[in-house]
Amino acid sequence: MTSRVPGFTQVGRIHSPHRCQPWQSVLARLVVMLLFVGSGPTSQPVSAMTLRLAVVQTHPRVHEAYDQVARAYEALHPGIRIVQISVPERLYTAWLTTQLIGGTAPEIVEALGARPNDEQAARSFVALTHEMRQPNPYNQGTLLERLPWRDTFVDGLNEFPAFRAVLMDVYGVSSTIVTHRLLYNRPLLERVTGSPEPPRTMTELLRLVPLVEAFNAEQPQRVVGIAAARETGRPLLDGILTTQTQRLALETDPISTLRPYVRNQIVGLYRGDWTLDDESVRRGLNLVREASRLFQPGFEQARSDDALFYFLQGRALALVTSSIVAEGVKTGVRFPVVVGTWPWPDNDPIGKYTVGPVAELTSGAKVLHLLRTETGLQAQALDFLRFLTSLPGQTRFVQSCELLPAVLEVPVQSVMTPFQPLPGVMPYPGLHPTPAALPLCDYLWNKCLDGLTGPTGSVEKFLDRLKPEITGVVRLEIDRAQRDTRVNAARQDATLAALEILERRQPSRREKRSKFDELLEYQTQRETISAYWTASLAIPPPP
Amino acid sequence: MTVLAAVRAHAEPDLDTGWTAIATLDFRSAAARFEQERAGESAPGEATYGYALALINLQPRSEARWREAAGLLERVAASGSDDHLRAGALYWLARGAEWHSTRPDTALAERYFVMLLDRYPDDLFAELGLGKLLMLRVGRATTQAARLHEIASLEGRVKSLRSSAARRSFHLAAGALCLYERLSESEALRHLQAARTEGIAAREVLGDTLAQIAYFAHRLGHRELAESTMKEFAEGFPRDPRNSYLRHLRESLR
Numbered sequence: 091m092t093s094r095v096p097g098f099t100q101v102g103r104i105h106s107p108h109r110c111q112p113w114q115s116v117l118a119r120l121v122v123m124l125l126f127v128g129s130g131p132t133s134q135p136v137s138a139m140t141l142r143l144a145v146v147q148t149h150p151r152v153h154e155a156y157d158q159v160a161r162a163y164e165a166l167h168p169g170i171r172i173v174q175i176s177v178p179e180r181l182y183t184a185w186l187t188t189q190l191i192g193g194t195a196p197e198i199v200e201a202l203g204a205r206p207n208d209e210q211a212a213r214s215f216v217a218l219t220h221e222m223r224q225p226n227p228y229n230q231g232t233l234l235e236r237l238p239w240r241d242t243f244v245d246g247l248n249e250f251p252a253f254r255a256v257l258m259d260v261y262g263v264s265s266t267i268v269t270h271r272l273l274y275n276r277p278l279l280e281r282v283t284g285s286p287e288p289p290r291t292m293t294e295l296l297r298l299v300p301l302v303e304a305f306n307a308e309q310p311q312r313v314v315g316i317a318a319a320r321e322t323g324r325p326l327l328d329g330i331l332t333t334q335t336q337r338l339a340l341e342t343d344p345i346s347t348l349r350p351y352v353r354n355q356i357v358g359l360y361r362g363d364w365t366l367d368d369e370s371v372r373r374g375l376n377l378v379r380e381a382s383r384l385f386q387p388g389f390e391q392a393r394s395d396d397a398l399f400y401f402l403q404g405r406a407l408a409l410v411t412s413s414i415v416a417e418g419v420k421t422g423v424r425f426p427v428v429v430g431t432w433p434w435p436d437n438d439p440i441g442k443y444t445v446g447p448v449a450e451l452t453s454g455a456k457v458l459h460l461l462r463t464e465t466g467l468q469a470q471a472l473d474f475l476r477f478l479t480s481l482p483g484q485t486r487f488v489q490s491c492e493l494l495p496a497v498l499e500v501p502v503q504s505v506m507t508p509f510q511p512l513p514g515v516m517p518y519p520g521l522h523p524t525p526a527a528l529p530l531c532d533y534l535w536n537k538c539l540d541g542l543t544g545p546t547g548s549v550e551k552f553l554d555r556l557k558p559e560i561t562g563v564v565r566l567e568i569d570r571a572q573r574d575t576r577v578n579a580a581r582q583d584a585t586l587a588a589l590e591i592l593e594r595r596q597p598s599r600r601e602k603r604s605k606f607d608e609l610l611e612y613q614t615q616r617e618t619i620s621a622y623w624t625a626s627l628a629i630p631p632p633p
Numbered sequence: 634m635t636v637l638a639a640v641r642a643h644a645e646p647d648l649d650t651g652w653t654a655i656a657t658l659d660f661r662s663a664a665a666r667f668e669q670e671r672a673g674e675s676a677p678g679e680a681t682y683g684y685a686l687a688l689i690n691l692q693p694r695s696e697a698r699w700r701e702a703a704g705l706l707e708r709v710a711a712s713g714s715d716d717h718l719r720a721g722a723l724y725w726l727a728r729g730a731e732w733h734s735t736r737p738d739t740a741l742a743e744r745y746f747v748m749l750l751d752r753y754p755d756d757l758f759a760e761l762g763l764g765k766l767l768m769l770r771v772g773r774a775t776t777q778a779a780r781l782h783e784i785a786s787l788e789g790r791v792k793s794l795r796s797s798a799a800r801r802s803f804h805l806a807a808g809a810l811c812l813y814e815r816l817s818e819s820e821a822l823r824h825l826q827a828a829r830t831e832g833i834a835a836r837e838v839l840g841d842t843l844a845q846i847a848y849f850a851h852r853l854g855h856r857e858l859a860e861s862t863m864k865e866f867a868e869g870f871p872r873d874p875r876n877s878y879l880r881h882l883r884e885s886l887r
Contacts, residue, residue, distance in 0.1 A: 208658070209658045212657050212658040212659075213657065213658060213659055241871075241872075243872075244872065245872065246870070246872040246873065248837070248872075248873065253837075255837060257658075258835060258837075344812055344813050344815070345809060345812045345813065345845065346812070346844070346845055346848045346849065347841040347844050347845055348844045348848060348875040348878055348879075349841065349844075349875070445878075445881075446877075446881070449874030449875075449877050449878075450874075451872060451873075451874045513874075513876075513877050514874065514877050515877050515878055515881050516877075516878060517874045517875040517877065517878045518874075576732055576733075577694070579728070579732040579733070580689050580690050580694070580732065580733050581658060581690055583686070583689070583725060583728050583729075583732070583733070584655050584660065584663075584686040584687065584689065584690050585655060585656055585658070587652075587655070587682075587683075587686045587721065587725065588652040588653070588655035588656040588683075588686070589656060590721070590757070591649075591652050591679075592649065592652050592653065592656065595649065604798075604834055606798070607798045607801075607834035607835070608834045608835035608836075608838075609835075610761070610798055610802055611798075611801065611802065611805060611833060611834060611835045611838040612835055612837070612838060614764060614802050614805045614806050614809075615805065615809065615838055615841070617768060617806075618768065618805075618806055618809035618810060618813060619809075619813075621768055621771075621772050621810070621813070622813040622814075624772070625772065625813075625814070
């Protein structure tokens with residue numbers, strides 16, 4: 091059963107059949123908000139054994155999939171009922187915070203963004219690390235029956251938000267892996283290029299630029315190469331830029347853990363270990379300029395819905411889409427579509443600085459957290475998560491809605507094959523002067539981008555804008571990170587003091603696993619990084 | 634049961650409640666619990682120690698809070714409590730001078746660590762302090778030679794450390810410093826291997842260390858070590874995206 095707050099779907103609609111006055115719209119939203127507040131999970135007639143699962147409102151298929159698994163679980167456990175609460179993305183964080191403060195939060199919630207912080211997470215979420223070391227009982231009789239629960243996940247639950255490094259604990263399970271691909275309008279692609287086959291390499295993708303321009307010169311209605319939004323365009327352009335800086339990334343990584351430490355990368359830029367004038371950086375920026383000509387004008391400000399609208403109208407050859415919504419888009423369009431992989435540099439000159447495709451195993455997942463609630467249903471909620479992420483549970487989950495499985499050995503449906511995460515060669519993307527993960531860098535990139543991708547843009551113009559500001563932004567980003575390191579150090583020190591006493595008094599705690607040792611090692615790792623930043627920023631950057 | 638024993642039997646679980654609250658980052662409850670227990674202390678002891686550690690995390694964090702916590706820790710360090718608690722108080726005073734004060738004083742932190750190592754050389758906190766002292770001294774050194782010298786001179790004390798966590802922590806710090814300061818890749822590799830031999834507890838840190846050993850062993854031409862570590866990484870971390878790159882390196886060895 092999916093419990094949706096009345097009116098939510100109306101608010102979320104892209105195209106309303108009736109135009110309404112602004113005051114009507116405001117009133118409608120107010121009513122919806124009141125309905126939402128008044129009809130949350132607590133006001134529903136909930137039986138003593140009702141588990142509540144809050145998820146971000148997304149494609150109906152995803153909600154159907156959760157429902158299917160819930161019904162199967164209910165059949166196995168008569169007396170337990172599972173209710174799904176679907177909350178719009180824009181309201182989700184505020185809604186969850188309110189529920190947590192009010193003590194009315196559901197037993198299971200989906201993760202969204204960086205919230206809550208570690209302190210809130212430690213208080214609100216149940217750490218699953220211990221359970222992750224045991225096999226999942228619902229995998230009994232399957233190929234996964236002997237594996238610890240954590241090892242049955244495709245992504246190993248190694249990344250935030252499933253794993254919180256500061257707390258050294260697993261706080262969530264992946265329900266589906268999320269990857270991104272290009273979805274092509276096949277007939278339009280054939281009309282423009284003469285072939286229904288999507289580009290496989292970056293050279294082939296860039297060949298679309300003159301072909302689209304030639305096509306537009308002869309047509310009354312212009313088309314664009316790729317319909318992109320702010321959140322999908324940047325990853326594609328970043329992916330193109332960083333193909334060129336892969337070798338530089340490996341060469342300038344001071345510690346070579348083969349993991350991406352974006353702050354170490356920008357500190358390297360500050361120190362002059364690499365520069366904006368390196369040939370590979372300039373070549374990457376050139377490729378970004380070229381590829382951006384395929385995007386619709388103003389894509390930097392566009393929302394996903396805007397990009398989708400372009401594509402649905404048949405005005406774009408391709409759409410950047412995720413594995414979550416792809417099947418929904420495919421069934422919603424009136425033309426045949428074909429999925430294309432990310433374009434990849436195939437040979438010289440653009441393959442010269444490239445190591446290989448980037449591994450996608452940690453590209454993203456939908457993650458569910460188990461909450462500490464006072465409903466007394468924590469054990470049942472944990473059991474449901476085990477069922478959902480067991481081989482039989484996941485098989486049902488992905489089959490009913492065509493999603494990528496988060497669990498090993500679950501068959502991938504043929505329609506999802508093109509979305510399967512690629513093992514790649516390179517463990518992380520190459521260097522980026524302003525990584526999107528860092529907010530001030532992201533701001534600077536967006537501020538300067540028109541100098542690169544605008545009609546009169548060029549690499550020179552972009553760099554003229556970027557160079558005067560980059561060192562200041564790196565300093566601000568690192569200062570911010572250092573403040574976080576200090577706050578974390580205080581938390582960790584207090585926690586270490588507590589664990590030292592508790593593990594000494596209760597040796598059984600230590601026998602199972604010394605969290606003290608783990609936290610100490612993690613702290614050492616973080617503090618050597620912090621010392622590196624301090625030493626690097628103490629020296630003025632090279633001119 | 635004597636009155637004292639009854640009081641103790643009652644007090645211990647209450648202190649554990651405070652520590653458990655800290656372990657789950659619930660500093661407000663922890664501070665309230667320890668503050669309550671402090672009333673029953675005849676001299677600054679565990680409750681004062683716990684209160685000070687909760688205090689440094691109470692919001693809003695401030696220098697005044699740290700000063701108050703430091704004052705309490707100094708009283709514990711000077712009290713007639715057991716040596717381990719006094720050693721702990723010195724350790725956290727050193728950590729606080731470096732990390733918890735809004736005006737970090739690394740020289741003061743270093744003095745506390747030295748005092749700790751002199752007074753309680755066999756205590757766990759003194760042993761843990763060695764790795765922290767290493768980071769401070771290498772940070773203070775002005776030349777590459779001086780940094781290498783600091784590492785070598787403190788490393789002389791590592792063998793006598795009883796705590797495996799302390800030995801591991803020292804080698805992890807030394808390995809990372811050798812790399813970050815561009816001191817010596819072969820020295821870094823030696824320290825990382827020493828840390829690994831001690832048995833790294835944190836899965837994520839183990840993964841990073843194995844990847845580093847494999848990478849630098851390959852780079853420095855230690856073919857056998859590179860191959861065996863790549864294999865160990867693949868077995869221990871089968872779904873880690875670093876496997877593909879390590880396989881790529883492994884193939885280049887053949």
